[in-house]
Amino acid sequence: MPNSHPKIKVGVLGATGTVGQRFIQLLATHPYFVIHALGASSRSAGQEYAQVTKWKLATPIPVFVRRMIVQECKPDAEGFSECGVVFSGLDHDVAGDIEFAFRAAELIVFSNAKNYRRDPVVPLMVPLVNPHHLPVVRHQQTTLSPPTKKGYIVTNANCSTTGVVVPLAALEKAFGPLETVMVTTLQAISGAGYPGVSSLDIMDNVVPYIGSEEEKIEWETSKILGGVNDDGKGFDHHAHAPLKISANCNRVPVIDGHTACVSVKFRRETPPSLEDIRKAFADYTCEAQTLGVPSAPPQAIVVHDAPDRPQPRLDRDLHNGACVSVGRIRPCGVLDVKFVCLVDNVRLGAATSSIMNAEIAVERGYIV
Amino acid sequence: MPNSHPKIKVGVLGATGTVGQRFIQLLATHPYFVIHALGASSRSAGQEYAQVTKWKLATPIPVFVRRMIVQECKPDAEGFSECGVVFSGLDHDVAGDIEFAFRAAELIVFSNAKNYRRDPVVPLMVPLVNPHHLPVVRHQQTTLSPPTKKGYIVTNANCSTTGVVVPLAALEKAFGPLETVMVTTLQAISGAGYPGVSSLDIMDNVVPYIGSEEEKIEWETSKILGGVNDDGKGFDHHAHAPLKISANCNRVPVIDGHTACVSVKFRRETPPSLEDIRKAFADYTCEAQTLGVPSAPPQAIVVHDAPDRPQPRLDRDLHNGACVSVGRIRPCGVLDVKFVCLVDNVRLGAATSSIMNAEIAVERGYIV
Amino acid sequence: MPNSHPKIKVGVLGATGTVGQRFIQLLATHPYFVIHALGASSRSAGQEYAQVTKWKLATPIPVFVRRMIVQECKPDAEGFSECGVVFSGLDHDVAGDIEFAFRAAELIVFSNAKNYRRDPVVPLMVPLVNPHHLPVVRHQQTTLSPPTKKGYIVTNANCSTTGVVVPLAALEKAFGPLETVMVTTLQAISGAGYPGVSSLDIMDNVVPYIGSEEEKIEWETSKILGGVNDDGKGFDHHAHAPLKISANCNRVPVIDGHTACVSVKFRRETPPSLEDIRKAFADYTCEAQTLGVPSAPPQAIVVHDAPDRPQPRLDRDLHNGACVSVGRIRPCGVLDVKFVCLVDNVRLGAATSSIMNAEIAVERGYIV
Amino acid sequence: MPNSHPKIKVGVLGATGTVGQRFIQLLATHPYFVIHALGASSRSAGQEYAQVTKWKLATPIPVFVRRMIVQECKPDAEGFSECGVVFSGLDHDVAGDIEFAFRAAELIVFSNAKNYRRDPVVPLMVPLVNPHHLPVVRHQQTTLSPPTKKGYIVTNANCSTTGVVVPLAALEKAFGPLETVMVTTLQAISGAGYPGVSSLDIMDNVVPYIGSEEEKIEWETSKILGGVNDDGKGFDHHAHAPLKISANCNRVPVIDGHTACVSVKFRRETPPSLEDIRKAFADYTCEAQTLGVPSAPPQAIVVHDAPDRPQPRLDRDLHNGACVSVGRIRPCGVLDVKFVCLVDNVRLGAATSSIMNAEIAVERGYIV
Missing domain, CATH: 3.30.360.10 (Dihydrodipicolinate Reductase; domain 2)
Structure with missing residues (x-):
């Protein structure tokens, strides 16, 4: 089945951080998704990923990611506009505005940040528990001003x-x-x-x-x-x-x-x-x-x-x-x-949950 | 007040172990008690304390203890008969019989071992909580066969x-x-x-x-x-x-x-x-x-x-x-x-409790 | 090439210990070798491997190994006689005699123990360094009394x-x-x-x-x-x-x-x-x-x-x-x-070295 | 002898940091010195010491220090002008200018920072090794412009x-x-x-x-x-x-x-x-x-x-x-x-060295 999926281009927000590194490690060989854009703070933007990242995992940085140029976390930064999905490992002090902007720009956001977990129209979704919450994203889209056609936010739970x-x-x-x-x-x-x-x-x-x-x-x-x-x-x-x-x-x-x-x-x-x-x-x-x-x-x-x-x-x-x-x-x-x-806590408790949530969304037709 | 007390000679059972080391550290300068006998396994008996002990505390072995000869844990081993009190840091697999023997030999035993904690006539005494349990030792003495005149056991609680x-x-x-x-x-x-x-x-x-x-x-x-x-x-x-x-x-x-x-x-x-x-x-x-x-x-x-x-x-x-x-x-x-x-856990949770229990017994006239 | 090799049955000596566990983990899916016998102390012998082993690796015990019956470390214990090779993770206090006996019984021993490292006719072989020492095993065989035809010992170095x-x-x-x-x-x-x-x-x-x-x-x-x-x-x-x-x-x-x-x-x-x-x-x-x-x-x-x-x-x-x-x-x-x-230290410094030494011996015709 | 010394008022620069905390712990009961002023960054200045300090030692903050008001690290900040000596636990990125200013203001500086260690007229003094370097401070004073009468700097070595x-x-x-x-x-x-x-x-x-x-x-x-x-x-x-x-x-x-x-x-x-x-x-x-x-x-x-x-x-x-x-x-x-x-490393390797250097200076008449 994986082979039948056309690869979906994805971005990683907060790519240099602890959760961002896990996203990259897990997505590097993913059957559905291909890493296409990396977002981090303006301090890192414009530089190669390996230059600005204190990589702390016991497996090396995937080779093709090492020289990718880090972008600012803006929907119009290079690469993000071609993405269907972004995974957010952002700190909560910036995640609110950035994820809002990406959704408004019609990207689908799977976020590990806490900012929208309590939002009454955003699913708080643990992939092994409540994927039946996912359809609420359709209602979420209608509550936005202007409403989005594709963009929505799904959060996963605290680790x-x-x-x-x-x-x-x-x-x-x-x-x-x-x-x-x-x-x-x-x-x-x-x-x-x-x-x-x-x-x-x-x-x-x-x-x-x-x-x-x-x-x-x-x-x-x-x-x-x-x-x-x-x-x-x-x-x-x-x-x-x-x-x-x-x-x-x-x-x-x-x-x-x-x-x-x-x-x-x-x-x-x-x-x-x-x-x-x-x-x-x-x-x-x-x-x-x-x-x-x-x-x-x-x-x-x-x-x-x-x-x-x-x-x-x-x-x-x-x-x-x-x-x-x-x-x-x-x-x-x-x-x-x-x-x-x-x-x-960094896999099922964070990055793996976001990714599995996105996989479920693909299989159920919420990412096309 | 401490000065008014004649020093009471005490023994330490299980002297080479973790709790035994704490007993020695705490008793080395004690105003009431003076270390007079050290008991350990037959493997260590007959040798100098410093030779047989893997001392693991951050303060050195008290100088006068270093060359004390370790005895077997028997009431008639050298030194114990002159003691009024023994403190037991013994492992539970041997504590039962040894403490029983010392009590029968009219020594007062303050034990950190678990063996007698559930005994219906032995106080399980946390010195900051229930010294009012101490008088039950008088009844304890009468239940023994033959009854003891001086000897009794007081336990302290698990750490x-x-x-x-x-x-x-x-x-x-x-x-x-x-x-x-x-x-x-x-x-x-x-x-x-x-x-x-x-x-x-x-x-x-x-x-x-x-x-x-x-x-x-x-x-x-x-x-x-x-x-x-x-x-x-x-x-x-x-x-x-x-x-x-x-x-x-x-x-x-x-x-x-x-x-x-x-x-x-x-x-x-x-x-x-x-x-x-x-x-x-x-x-x-x-x-x-x-x-x-x-x-x-x-x-x-x-x-x-x-x-x-x-x-x-x-x-x-x-x-x-x-x-x-x-x-x-x-x-x-x-x-x-x-x-x-x-x-x-090694002071109030173990050795300090035993010692404070004994201090209370002194002040209340249960050690004379 | 791996596929062209008929699988060689191997035993693991000291199978319940730290190095033995690594041997099992690394051999479980090995292209040349198949685990056929497990040796440990007489205390463990006769019982299932999973019952007697405090497995400390982060990957589970290979399923087919769990229920294998542990043998004593004797060449005539069940299974070993069908093995061409044994890997030894034995403690040095028993490795000397046991490895000697296995060699005398015409088994090839790749040992992580220190006992024969200084033997003048036993290679001390770090697979990334000195496989050219391997041929000395032919001389080793002639020095034994009686000489062996197949059996020899190769050690690897301290970690x-x-x-x-x-x-x-x-x-x-x-x-x-x-x-x-x-x-x-x-x-x-x-x-x-x-x-x-x-x-x-x-x-x-x-x-x-x-x-x-x-x-x-x-x-x-x-x-x-x-x-x-x-x-x-x-x-x-x-x-x-x-x-x-x-x-x-x-x-x-x-x-x-x-x-x-x-x-x-x-x-x-x-x-x-x-x-x-x-x-x-x-x-x-x-x-x-x-x-x-x-x-x-x-x-x-x-x-x-x-x-x-x-x-x-x-x-x-x-x-x-x-x-x-x-x-x-x-x-x-x-x-x-x-x-x-x-x-x-537990892979190249121990089990991986023994195994790679054996792989080299296979490729160079010293295991047939 | 300690009693014969009139207490010398001292300041601590970098008082909220790791070395500063050790200075305070060690000086709190010192026979020669009494803590009179505490300096830290402008962020902390004006507030009580206990409010702005993440105290990380296993003994509590000395009671009289808890409510002392932290000053900026300037010689004319309240309290420092009455001090004869300051101890510096400053980070090297600010220590150079601050210690320079305190010396120019005729304070004697015992510094744990690295900035002046290589200065050809500043002693780099390990109190257990080279107090005979101390007299060079008299020459140091003459090289300054204007020369100081009392002020000088003594550094101690890297831990x-x-x-x-x-x-x-x-x-x-x-x-x-x-x-x-x-x-x-x-x-x-x-x-x-x-x-x-x-x-x-x-x-x-x-x-x-x-x-x-x-x-x-x-x-x-x-x-x-x-x-x-x-x-x-x-x-x-x-x-x-x-x-x-x-x-x-x-x-x-x-x-x-x-x-x-x-x-x-x-x-x-x-x-x-x-x-x-x-x-x-x-x-x-x-x-x-x-x-x-x-x-x-x-x-x-x-x-x-x-x-x-x-x-x-x-x-x-x-x-x-x-x-x-x-x-x-x-x-x-x-x-x-x-x-x-x-x-x-935090006592003889840092704070204790500075303090012992100052004690030596007192005894040899370099602090009066």
């Missing part, structure tokens, strides 16, 4: 939200709505970008605070797990069964991979057995898989039975970082059940 | 329990019983002893599992926060208001200092305000302080107002590791309130 | 030696013999196996000592860089131009990848220019490459021009860890020139 | 130089001039200030490059180990016996403490025995000690006999970080002897 919401979706799919979720995260330094966390702050240390991260998990989860309003014009935020969520977020000395300890309570009276829960995780399949898009993992959730797994260093690379690992499923003395989950 | 139970005690003292506690810990490697955690297991990693640690927190907390039975012959385990507790324990790449994210729900209908809770923590005083024992910290709980504190590397040394740090007091979306706490 | 000797070989090939080499290493924890280095010893720390490592570098380098005696019956240890070598070895908190700072002095009067040296590194080709064996890297030495490279985390994965990285080529104020080199 | 030059001084004192020195450092992250090294750059990694650090070691060593010209107007840079020095500098994941592997060759024909060298290190005494200044360590060099010491985490705190640790004294296969040394 820590992503890791938690996939197993929660599996539980709701199998056992009906949840009532309560308690989450404590142990998050990797790469989630803060580069230079990000000073080594003096995190070596031999834990920082029990990540600005606005707890609010993101608490807010985003309901939007993602919720449905689309009956009129197709917005999201119901799980309103039929409001979720109580409390999150604690910690930074730990881990390079990649966010771990979370999660406890949940179901709305149904009799909670499912641990064995049924294990099976619900292991059997969970999602639209990305049934569509067979290239970045979809063979398993959305990998269940670990060893008592001390998942662990970030050993499990973050499973299925190229596109799945969520779950382990330690056991009864909770306060809620119904607790477990540990792990997500690769 | 992670200790960090959590101090702020919980402050809350119960100010606002009455708690109903529910959720705890997720991020624990230091030194909690596992030496060689303990392999560097290949923990560098750039989190291990979301510590064997039986969660059960310890869940079980020990009720015994410590509970009272003494009316007949003085045992403990009520918080039976008047059973506590629901759920713990998640993680190992993180931190050398010393266990961090915990805690959420609590009070039994009282209207939970106290955040400001009242902050005040309850900051104002909490305990018997160790009112007795003025040497190891008592000037503040039992240090409240941090910076949004990203406490942090293990920056705060574990406060008051020589004898206090608990608390910060990030804020509402919990599921229970009433949540906060972060930190304890130095 | 830190391997990283240094490849660039030294490139220099000697281009500019004639060296006179003096100063080496200071910064070595990864994985070089010590599992559990190996305690986290309490290495977190926030450097250990400036690795037992007998400095002697290994100083001794092995001359054997590897030297030639074969004229009679083909042994090695000349660089006797025509004795090398002065001094090594300092340090353990640092890095998971994989040994870094070394190297200064060299040439015997020729006028040392080559930095530019010529850079070119000699970049152009260096070796027999493994000209033979085109499967594990040979496309470049034996990757030269880095960025001032702060190579770095272990970013460069150890280049060419699947089968090459050496070199950077910071600059004048030395004492000797002629200095540079930094990096080797993946 | 890595300091650790190496103390044992080298001990060797030269005992055995005459050295001919050759090879140094490879493994340097802590705190040497780069805050935020300094990104955690993404150094976790699980080595960076084999620190900008201009190697040149500093190579250049500064000769100035420090050299003498004063006969006319007292400058420094001879070890001209009587030029030193050949080659340095390799590496950043490693260690918080505090620079380790160095050092090889040396003496000028004398027969090198001293290892035993004599050990004794020369252990017996080395310096003027700071004979003067009995408060920060002088009881031993300038602590010799470690354990084969794996010194180690930064275990030994950096010895004598409050004011000494140098030396170990692993052994023959070098290329030069005469090699050893490992360790310095606390």
Whole structure:
């Protein structure tokens, strides 16, 4: 199937940053997309990518990207006008205006930035959970002034939200709505970008605070797990069964991979057995898989039975970082059940989600 | 007052291990106690302490200890018979029999091992929380066969329990019983002893599992926060208001200092305000302080107002590791309130607790 | 060419250890070799591989290996007699006798252990440097009592030696013999196996000592860089131009990848220019490459021009860890020139060397 | 003696930075000096110290410093005019002009910045090595236009130089001039200030490059180990016996403490025995000690006999970080002897050196 797709030219916004580098690494050999334009700050614009980028991945910069000339993040900068899609790894302090401008210029924006996640007509889409939110982009286009014909924005979730919401979706799919979720995260330094966390702050240390991260998990989860309003014009935020969520977020000395300890309570009276829960995780399949898009993992959730797994260093690379690992499923003395989950925060938690969202949009005809 | 005490000769069991080293460091200049005998495995017995010990503390071995001859952990080994007290940093696989033998030989044992923590006549005593459990040792003596005259055992809590139970005690003292506690810990490697955690297991990693640690927190907390039975012959385990507790324990790449994210729900209908809770923590005083024992910290709980504190590397040394740090007091979306706490796991979480327990016993006349 | 080879059945000795795991990972999809027998201690023998192995690699255990039954390391244990070759990741305390027995049983042994490295009739072979030492195995066979027909032993070098000797070989090939080499290493924890280095010893720390490592570098380098005696019956240890070598070895908190700072002095009067040296590194080709064996890297030495490279985390994965990285080529104020080199200590520094040595032996007809 | 000194009011320039924080920590209870003024950038000026400082030490900000108002780094800013001395922890990009201005305003400047280290009339003074360079400040004063009466500048050495030059001084004192020195450092992250090294750059990694650090070691060593010209107007840079020095500098994941592997060759024909060298290190005494200044360590060099010491985490705190640790004294296969040394880079390697230099100046009458 990949071969049947004509390649779609894509741009990367924030191409020199941590998420931008992952976009480039993942798109360099992509069956649908071909990197055609790179956008970064005016400081970098006009120079070769390899000159202005502190490349921090363990695989080298793709050869054909090294000498590409970085552009400013403007829709009329060279190359972007030929693109159908841009992937945004921009910092939130600039993402709002830039993504707005690209959409207005009729580009389709898949954004990892937080700016439009709470926009009532922008899907907040975790590709392993809620691709059924995608059609709202048609309504989004009509709300713009002037309305766009092609351009729209799809966001993906915060990295820590992503890791938690996939197993929660599996539980709701199998056992009906949840009532309560308690989450404590142990998050990797790469989630803060580069230079990000000073080594003096995190070596031999834990920082029990990540600005606005707890609010993101608490807010985003309901939007993602919720449905689309009956009129197709917005999201119901799980309103039929409001979720109580409390999150604690910690930074730990881990390079990649966010771990979370999660406890949940179901709305149904009799909670499912641990064995049924294990099976619900292991059997969970999602639209990305049934569509067979290239970045979809063979398993959305990998269940670990060893008592001390998942662990970030050993499990973050499973299925190229596109799945969520779950382990330690056991009864909770306060809620119904607790477990540990792990997500690769820079792949499924960021760049891979944006790309898989775009793949889904291609397969469903939202990118033509 | 310290000067008025004749020095009490003490022994250290498990003297070459991680906790044993801390005992020696802390006792070397102690106003009440003088190190008189060192016990370790038969492999080390008969040799000089400095020869057989992989000393891992950043201060050197006290000079007078370097050449002390290590003995086997037997009450009749040289030196122990002149001791009034022994401090045990023994591994649990040998602690049971050895501590039993020392008690039978009329020594008073302050133990950091887990073996007797659940014994119904042995106090599980966190010096900043429940010294009122100490008198049960008189009943303990009568239950032995033959009964002892001087010998008894007092245990202190698991390191992670200790960090959590101090702020919980402050809350119960100010606002009455708690109903529910959720705890997720991020624990230091030194909690596992030496060689303990392999560097290949923990560098750039989190291990979301510590064997039986969660059960310890869940079980020990009720015994410590509970009272003494009316007949003085045992403990009520918080039976008047059973506590629901759920713990998640993680190992993180931190050398010393266990961090915990805690959420609590009070039994009282209207939970106290955040400001009242902050005040309850900051104002909490305990018997160790009112007795003025040497190891008592000037503040039992240090409240941090910076949004990203406490942090293990920056705060574990406060008051020589004898206090608990608390910060990030804020509402919990599921229970009433949540906060972060930190304890130095090898000092208040281990050796300092044993020593402060012994100091309290001295002041209250249980060591003569 | 790979397809033309009938698959050779191989065994792995020390299969549950750190190097053994790498052997299995690398051999699982090998074009020449197929894993047929796994040997470990009697404690593990008789059980399934996945049951007895603390697998520490970030890729899962190959599926077909999981349920293989581990054997004792004896030539007559099930499976080994059908093998033509065994790869040994054994600890040195048992490797001597076991490898001896396998050779006597007419198996060809490629060993990562140190035991036979100094044997005067056993090649110490770094595949990117001295495959011309291989023919000495024919003489080796004649010295045994009784002589073997097929069985022989080939060792590969210590991991830190391997990283240094490849660039030294490139220099000697281009500019004639060296006179003096100063080496200071910064070595990864994985070089010590599992559990190996305690986290309490290495977190926030450097250990400036690795037992007998400095002697290994100083001794092995001359054997590897030297030639074969004229009679083909042994090695000349660089006797025509004795090398002065001094090594300092340090353990640092890095998971994989040994870094070394190297200064060299040439015997020729006028040392080559930095530019010529850079070119000699970049152009260096070796027999493994000209033979085109499967594990040979496309470049034996990757030269880095960025001032702060190579770095272990970013460069150890280049060419699947089968090459050496070199950077910071600059004048030395004492000797002629200095540079930094990096080797993946568990791949080229261990398992990949053994395997590439075996591949070379296949291509040259020493395994039939 | 300390009590006989009237307290001298001092200022700290760069008070909010890494070195500035150490100055404040060390000066807070100093017997000679009292903190009277704090200087930082205009961004911080006018605000309370605790408000504008990201304090990163494990001891809290001294209480009386918390609410001190930070000033701009100008001699006429409030408080500085009453100071006799200022300690400078300024970044080199601003230190040149600011220190110049303070000296012109008749303040005595003890600077940790590099700007004036190579000035031919400014002492580059390691307090455990060359206080005999101090009198050149009298000549310095005459070279200024207009000449100063009180004001002068004394610099201390780069942190890595300091650790190496103390044992080298001990060797030269005992055995005459050295001919050759090879140094490879493994340097802590705190040497780069805050935020300094990104955690993404150094976790699980080595960076084999620190900008201009190697040149500093190579250049500064000769100035420090050299003498004063006969006319007292400058420094001879070890001209009587030029030193050949080659340095390799590496950043490693260690918080505090620079380790160095050092090889040396003496000028004398027969090198001293290892035993004599050990004794020369252990017996080395310096003027700071004979003067009995408060920060002088009881031993300038602590010799470690354990084969794996010194180690930064275990030994950096010895004598409050004011000494140098030396170990692993052994023959070098290329030069005469090699050893490992360790310095606390933020104490003796920075703030403690400046302060001890000032103490020496007080005792010798250069501060009145």
